[in-house]
Amino acid sequence: MPAADAVLLPLAIGLTLVGLVAVVVSFRRARRGRALQGLALALLPAALYLTGLLRLVWDAVVAVVRWAGSNVFDLAAWVGFGVLGLCVVLWVVGGIVARRSPSAKEARAARAAKAAGRTPAPVEAGRGQAAPAGRAPAKRAGTKQAPLQDDDMAEIEALLKSRGIQ
Structure with missing residues (x-):
């Protein structure tokens, strides 16, 4: 045995x-x-x-x-463990930086809009941030612009108008 x-x-x-x-x-x-x-x-x-x-x-x-x-x-093994630790730290920090970058935010907003079945909101010029959903970016000249309406809201308003409710 x-x-x-x-x-x-x-x-x-x-x-x-x-x-x-x-x-x-x-x-x-x-x-x-x-x-x-x-x-x-x-x-x-x-x-x-x-x-x-x-x-x-x-x-x-x-x-x-x-x-x-x-x-x-073994000194070489300890150096290898140090490099391995550095790889893990760099990977984690890279993920944090990627999540906080404006392009990642825009990509997430576009994916969320696509999943919700609407078109992604346009990006304001010079700001790097997406405009709120359902609204167009405001003009810089200070002119007021009416917010865009969803197709669903337009249908509801048309139905209400046809029944005489406003």
Whole structure:
């Protein structure tokens, strides 16, 4: 019997027995659904051992521990971890900057307008921000401009006018 099996068999049996005790306690407290779920989890270590998957998990854990142990005193590995951390920070900051840029806001407004079934609002000249939905941008000369109406609102107003309600 290999060394890993000498450790894994008692581990699987022990975890299964502890799980079964928890299942009995849960069943006695009238938590039948939780008891069935606990039974499934209690039988999992035994099933993993019998299928050989527990050995696979064991080998993976041993490999990760060996890898980590060999990298603790390796300067190149620590520089690599630093560069990896820098990559994560740059990715997160880039996402924040992209969300706050005016072009991203315009693209989101256009997608929202398209999803709502209306045309995207025009962008004010020199401002970089979209005009409120359903309205045209105001002119700079100070002249008042009537807001544009939705097709739905025009239909409602026509219906009201045809019935004599204004």
